[in-house]
Amino acid sequence: MGEDRNSFIFRLLLTLFVILAINFFLPRMMPGDPFSTTSADEVGEEIIVMTEEQRLYYMNYYGLDRPLHEQFLVYMKNLMTGDLGRSIYYKMPVSDVIMLHLPWTMLIVVGATVISTVSGVVLGTFSAKNRKKGSDRIMMTGLIAFAEIPSFLLGLILLLVFSVYLRLFPLAGAITPFADYNGPAEQAWDILYHAFLPVVTLSLSQLTGVYLLTRNTLITVITKDYIRTARAKGLGEKTVWNRHALRNALLPVVTRTGFMIGIMMGGVVLVESVFSYPGIGMTLRSAVVGRDYPLIQGILLVIAVSILICNLLVDKIYGKLDPRVVI
Amino acid sequence: MSLLKINDLKCHYLTDISTVKAVDGISFEIEEGEILGIVGESGSGKTTVALGIMGLLPENAAISGEILYRDELISSLPESGMDRFRWKDIAIVFQNGLEVMNPVLKVGVQVTEPMIRHLEISPGKARSKCADLFRTVGLDPKWMDLYPHQLSGGMRQRVLLAMALSCEPKLLILDEVTSALDAFTRKEIRDLLVDLQKEKGYTMLMISHDITFVSSVASRIAVMYSGKVVESGPVRDILVSPRHPYTRGLVHSTPDIFVYKDLWGIPGDVPAGEEFKGCPFRPRCTQKIDICNKASPVLMPVGGGREIACHRGGIAGLLEARNLSFSYRLPDGEYLQAVDNVNLEVREGEVLAVVGQTGSGKSTLAHILANVIRPEYGEVLFMDGNVSGGNYGNRVNGIQIVFQDPFSSTSNRFTVLDAVKEPLYINKIGSNGDRLQMVKNALELVRLPNTDNFLSKYCGELSGGQRQRVALARAMVMEPKLLIADEITSALDVSTSANVLRLLKGLQNRRGFAMIYISHDLSLTLKIADRIAVMNSGKIVETGNSHDVMLSPYDEYTKRLVGSRIGLCCHNH
Ligand SMILES: Nc1ncnc2c1ncn2[C@@H]1O[C@H](COP(=O)(O)OP(=O)(O)O)[C@@H](O)[C@H]1O
Ligand code: SF4
Ligand SMILES: [Mg+2]
Numbered sequence: 052m053g054e055d056r057n058s059f060i061f062r063l064l065l066t067l068f069v070i071l072a073i074n075f076f077l078p079r080m081m082p083g084d085p086f087s088t089t090s091a092d093e094v095g096e097e098i099i100v101m102t103e104e105q106r107l108y109y110m111n112y113y114g115l116d117r118p119l120h121e122q123f124l125v126y127m128k129n130l131m132t133g134d135l136g137r138s139i140y141y142k143m144p145v146s147d148v149i150m151l152h153l154p155w156t157m158l159i160v161v162g163a164t165v166i167s168t169v170s171g172v173v174l175g176t177f178s179a180k181n182r183k184k185g186s187d188r189i190m191m192t193g194l195i196a197f198a199e200i201p202s203f204l205l206g207l208i209l210l211l212v213f214s215v216y217l218r219l220f221p222l223a224g225a226i227t228p229f230a231d232y233n234g235p236a237e238q239a240w241d242i243l244y245h246a247f248l249p250v251v252t253l254s255l256s257q258l259t260g261v262y263l264l265t266r267n268t269l270i271t272v273i274t275k276d277y278i279r280t281a282r283a284k285g286l287g288e289k290t291v292w293n294r295h296a297l298r299n300a301l302l303p304v305v306t307r308t309g310f311m312i313g314i315m316m317g318g319v320v321l322v323e324s325v326f327s328y329p330g331i332g333m334t335l336r337s338a339v340v341g342r343d344y345p346l347i348q349g350i351l352l353v354i355a356v357s358i359l360i361c362n363l364l365v366d367k368i369y370g371k372l373d374p375r376v377v378i
Numbered sequence: 379m380s381l382l383k384i385n386d387l388k389c390h391y392l393t394d395i396s397t398v399k400a401v402d403g404i405s406f407e408i409e410e411g412e413i414l415g416i417v418g419e420s421g422s423g424k425t426t427v428a429l430g431i432m433g434l435l436p437e438n439a440a441i442s443g444e445i446l447y448r449d450e451l452i453s454s455l456p457e458s459g460m461d462r463f464r465w466k467d468i469a470i471v472f473q474n475g476l477e478v479m480n481p482v483l484k485v486g487v488q489v490t491e492p493m494i495r496h497l498e499i500s501p502g503k504a505r506s507k508c509a510d511l512f513r514t515v516g517l518d519p520k521w522m523d524l525y526p527h528q529l530s531g532g533m534r535q536r537v538l539l540a541m542a543l544s545c546e547p548k549l550l551i552l553d554e555v556t557s558a559l560d561a562f563t564r565k566e567i568r569d570l571l572v573d574l575q576k577e578k579g580y581t582m583l584m585i586s587h588d589i590t591f592v593s594s595v596a597s598r599i600a601v602m603y604s605g606k607v608v609e610s611g612p613v614r615d616i617l618v619s620p621r622h623p624y625t626r627g628l629v630h631s632t633p634d635i636f637v638y639k640d641l642w643g644i645p646g647d648v649p650a651g652e653e654f655k656g657c658p659f660r661p662r663c664t665q666k667i668d669i670c671n672k673a674s675p676v677l678m679p680v681g682g683g684r685e686i687a688c689h690r691g692g693i694a695g696l697l698e699a700r701n702l703s704f705s706y707r708l709p710d711g712e713y714l715q716a717v718d719n720v721n722l723e724v725r726e727g728e729v730l731a732v733v734g735q736t737g738s739g740k741s742t743l744a745h746i747l748a749n750v751i752r753p754e755y756g757e758v759l760f761m762d763g764n765v766s767g768g769n770y771g772n773r774v775n776g777i778q779i780v781f782q783d784p785f786s787s788t789s790n791r792f793t794v795l796d797a798v799k800e801p802l803y804i805n806k807i808g809s810n811g812d813r814l815q816m817v818k819n820a821l822e823l824v825r826l827p828n829t830d831n832f833l834s835k836y837c838g839e840l841s842g843g844q845r846q847r848v849a850l851a852r853a854m855v856m857e858p859k860l861l862i863a864d865e866i867t868s869a870l871d872v873s874t875s876a877n878v879l880r881l882l883k884g885l886q887n888r889r890g891f892a893m894i895y896i897s898h899d900l901s902l903t904l905k906i907a908d909r910i911a912v913m914n915s916g917k918i919v920e921t922g923n924s925h926d927v928m929l930s931p932y933d934e935y936t937k938r939l940v941g942s943r944i945g946l947c948c949h950n951h
Contacts, residue, residue, distance in 0.1 A: 274436075277480040280472060283432050284492040284541075285464030288457060298482050374525040375481060 066359065071130070074351040075123055078344050085139045085342045086110065113139060115344070126348070135352070136345035140338065145349035149331060153353065155225045156323070156330030159246050160315050163253035168308055170254070171261025176297065178262070179269035191266070198259035202318050206252040206325035213248060220248050223327035249326045256318060257311050264307055268300040275299075302373050309365030313358040379449060380407040381549055381581050382431070382468075387443035387453075389426045389435060400426040402605035403443070405677070408549070413575060413582040415596030415613070417589045417628065423605040424585045428553045431583075432470055433460040447549075465492045469547035473554040474535040479526040485534075486522030489541045496545045511540040515570060532563035539570070551583045556591055564591065571595055589628055593617055598683075601625045604658035607677055609692070611684030618923060621684065621692030623727060624659050630908055657689065664727035664890025665694050690726075696892050697724040697747065697777075697860055701756035704742055716742040717753070718916035724860065729886060729893045731903040731924065733939065734913035740896045741782070743913070744864045747894065748779035760860070772805045778853035780846075782865035788848050790838035794821075797837055798851045805856075820855040823889075824848075825881060843874035850882070854889075861886070862894045867902070879906065900939055904928060912936045 086106040110116045114125065129136060135145035174194070178187045213219045221227070225245045232238040272278065273296050281295040323332035331350050338346040370376045389401040400423040408414045416424050429435050431445055433455065445453035452463055472478045479488055489511065490504035499507070509519035515536040526534060535555060542550060552571070556564040572595055574580060586592045592599055593613045600610035601624065609622035620626040657663065657670045669689050677687040686692045699722040705713040716739040724730050732740050745751045747758055749765045758765040760777060770776035788797045798817045802808055808816060818828040824847040826832065837845060846866060853861055863882065867875030883906045886893050897903050903910065904924055911921040912933065920933040931937045 276472070276475055276478045279429075279434055280478055281480065282457075283434055283464060283470050283472075284495075285461035285466070286491065286495055287461055290491075290495075295480050295483075299480070302482075373482060374484075375527050 063359070067356075070355045071127070071352065072123075074348045074355070075126055076119070078339070078342065078347040079119065081339075081342065083342050084110065084115065085113070085344065109139075113137075135349040138338075138343055138346040138349075140341045140343045140346065145345050148334065148346060149349055149353055152329055152331045152334045155246075155328060156316075156319055156332060158242070159249045159253060159322075159328065159330065160312060160319060162246060162250040163257065163315060164308060164312055166250065167254040167257040167311070168261055168304065171258050172265045172297075172301070172304060174258075175262045175265025176269060176292065178266045179273065180292065182266075182270055187266075191263075194259045194262055197255070202252055202256035203321040203325050205255060206249070206322050209248050209252055210325060221245055225329050245328075249322050249328050252322050252325070253315055253318065257315065260311070261304060261307065264304055265300060268303055269296055272296050272299045298372075302369065305369055305372060306365055309361050312361045316354045316358060381410045381412075381448060382408045382583070383444075383446040383449075384427075384431075385444040385446070387427070387430060387445065388441065389423070389430050390440045391426075391436075392438050392440060399605050400439075401430065404600075404602070404605070404607045405443075406600055406607065406610065408581055408583060410548075410581055411579045412598065413584060413596040415584045415586070415592035415599040416602055417586060417592050417599055418602035419628075420587050422602045424587075424602055425553055426605075427602075428470060428551050428583070428585055431551065432464065432468060433457070465542075465545045465547060466496045467547055468549045468551065469542040469545065470551040470553065471535075471538050471542040471555050474531050474538060474558050478538065479534065481526055483525075484523055485526055485529065485537045488526075489522070489537065489544055492541070493544050508540070508544070511543055512537075514543070514574075515540045516566070532559055532567075535559060535563075535567060536570075539567075543574075546578075547580075549581045549583065551585070553585045554587070555584075557586060557588065568594060589617075601628065606658060606674070606687065607685075608659065608687045609685065610677070611682065615682060615684060618926075621680070621686050622659075622688055623663055623665060623693055626693060626728070626908075627662075657687075664892075665690055693728070694726045695723055696726050696761060698722070698759045699747060699756065700759070702743070702746055702753045702758070703755040704746060704751070704753050706742075715916050717746065720756070720913075720916070720918050722747075722911060722918065722921075724892050724894060726859075727890050727892055728908045729883075729895055729906055731895045731897060731907035731910045732913055732918075733897055733900055733903050733910060736898055738913045739916040740898075740913055741864055742916075744779060744862050744894065744896050748777055748862050750779065774807060774857050775859050776856065777860045777862065778856050778858035779862040779864065780849050780853050780866050782868055788837040788845055788852065790836065792837050793834050794826075794837065794840075794848055795833040797848055798855055801852060801856055807856075816855050817851070820851040821848075823854050823885060824851045826851065841874075842870050843878060846870060846878055847881070850878075850885075854885070857889075858891055860892045860894070862896070864896045865898070868898070875902075882906070912939065 084106075086109050107116070114122060117125075126136070133146075135149070137143065138145050138148050141148050174190065178190050181187045210222070214222045221244070225242065226238075227241055227245075230238075230241060232241065273292075278291060278295055281291045286294075319330060320332035320335055322328070323330045324336055327333065331353065335347065335350045337343075338350065384407070385405050386403050387401055387405070388399070388403050391398040391400055402423075404427065406414065416427065418424055426435070426439075430439075430441060430453075433452070435441060441453065443453065444451060447463060447467060452460065455463075479485065486505065486508055489508045490501065493499060493504040493507060494501055497504075505522075508522060512519045512522060517533060517536050517540070521529065521533065521537075526537075529537065535558075539555070555571075556567050559567065568591060571582075571584075575582065575595075582596075584592055584596050589599075593616075596613055598611065599613050599616055600607045601616070601622065602608070603624050609616065609620070609625045616625060617629060620629045655674070656672055657666070657675050660666050660670045663670065667689060673689070675687040675689045677685045679685050680691065699720060702717050702720040702722075703715070704717040705715045708714055718739070720743060722730075722743075732743065734740050742751070746753045747765075749758070749769070749771050752766060760770045763770075765777070771778065792800070795814075795817060798820055799813050802813045802816060807813070817833070821828040821832075826844065826847050837848060840848065846869075850866075866882070867878050870878060879902060882893075882895075885891075886906075895903065895907060907924045909921065910924045910927045911918050912927065912931075912935065913919070914935045920927060920931060920936045927936065928940060931940050
């Protein structure tokens, strides 16, 4: 056990190191640097054009003129003390920038995970119960076709239909700017109102996967001997499905949810951009455009770590759900 | 009113390629407090019956007929209607398979679950009842909090039993509950079941391919074959005198019942799936007649609470000897009573051994039965015809005899071909070409080469074992229904005689003829005989199931015979 634990921690550290290295070198391999960008990210933003003198001054100020390996060592050393560095664009600590935007991303990712999992399981169960019937066929064909649409395209369509034409939802942002709330309920409502379309877009992109997995696993599980035993006990179809079949069918769904969060963390960049939703996805995009190395590094690190955490959690939860797994 | 009544139940599985008639028209009743056993080979439809009663057949099963529980029709109830009866009235103990219990629920939860539902008691109350049940089935209640995979096979089987008992069902169905267990655990479970039944008076339907296990618990058994019941009746009667050829095969191939006999299964397979007209056992039956191909026999009462489905009323008699007597006149003018008022019966497909010391009259009896000599008194009937009038030795499917001394039956001056062909020639059977082929087939049967080289050998050139096989081939070429083998191995050395004996038993098993095996050697006899007749001074002093004769002989002479055998092989007695 102790042996296992040590090697586990070693593997975790190695993974982290590789991620850190990639995070560090990849942005620096892109052409350009933070001070020679000429393009503006957002329309209307003033373009600051620096003189060569200014540029060299800032490069020196941020230590970007030093050899790469030296920069990397400094980065690692600072990281040990919890210092992610300062954002060049925002002119404040990277951790503060992340803390400002991460909650929004968490909100829509967690929301989308919950919604797609719950509705995928519910629809999958319905389909499995009605397998080979019309309702199952229609639902399955429809959802599979639906899954072919890329999520940013889906987001654009939703934005056009519900925000631009129907004006049911906001065009951008996570809250109404300069709003004066009468109490937390109204504030919560405003947040949900803004998060709605991004969450729906993300959820829809994951729904089919969960649905198919639930349906197919259930169809296998329902032929098992223990289901026959449960039926023999006269427990009723509801108990048979919900307690005996679903509990077993949910095991692979849980594993999938872990991976799903990882996939969504990537997808969130596009979706947030489409809805101009101020999460770390959108922040990452502008950081890349502005070659804001410390910020890029910080956000990528956060994404990587959260994927790692999710996978760990999944293993833990799986172990709790399936008694046959020894952890 | 019987607790459960089944009328003409049929369960057919519809698969993509064919329809499997897993259960094809069976009827039986179970009285309150009774234990009915259903036995049959695997695939005969036993589990399907159990699932049919519980209403648990898979979607591809088509069911017809009636299942009545306390006169209430339960065979056509919807799922929810069936739930009223499940577990509270009828519960089932499944075979302990890997996934028969839910892998993600604790076993205690799985036992309490039906109690909470059907008995409407609180979870706490159910838990304490569960602990009691665990103790009843011989498990420590601490195992309640384990998961199925953490228990051994025997423990799981006990949990399954506790689960089935949890709502105190009126009828308990047990499907192969001990088949996957070791002998020791099997015995424990058996004793547990017997105790439970005595204490609580459960009505049980016990299903297994293991006739020994079932018969040690049940009071009545039904033998299933290919989806039909072929024989039913009180356990004891069926074990002692099975009447259907299939039942006999089942009983005789069970090591626990026939301790001394070598095991010879029932040749052939259960026909599955095909459209079957006629008796399903036909391909394996040794006594089939024309009608067996055309119509399926129905289960008919034959008295004594027994029922049989067979066009011939079960195992048919083949040969009957009545009051046979024969005496030799000695040179001094005295008469020696060699055969003294002997009555004997041989049934289809069975091996009857006649044992006795040299000089007890066995060979004389054999000669009379084969119509070689005529009895002074009495008669021999073969297939209901008189032997002396019917000349059964001269026809195909008649009686053939092989003698002790191969040198007398096969002349030195004959070639192998001539020796085997002679009976065909004498009796004008087949053309010359046919005869050659028949000889070759017969030689192959007795595992002799049928090359031209061997055919043209003289019998004088052969070894004793080979010569005895030639004699056997000479008998087999006539395809006898009854073969009388008179001390055929006594002139051979031990290993050759063991080989010839195995060959003979194998032939008998495959070809399905009946045999009278005459010998002075009790040990050898026990290896192949179904029944034994013990002969002493011209009289048959005891007949019976070879196992019973061996274990509990009643005649003094038999006891001596058995005793001499035991004395020989077991030094500590
Ligand atoms: N679900 C099924 N679909 C098709 N055939 C089946 C199914 N279950 C059982 N059978 C067939 O039905 C016959 C009887 O099976 P079963 O009742 O399990 O016999 P037993 O319990 O006596 O071994 C076998 O030939 C088996 O292959
Ligand atoms: S005699 Fe006919 S009916 Fe009887 S078991 Fe044999 S084949 Fe079936
Ligand atoms: Mg079975």
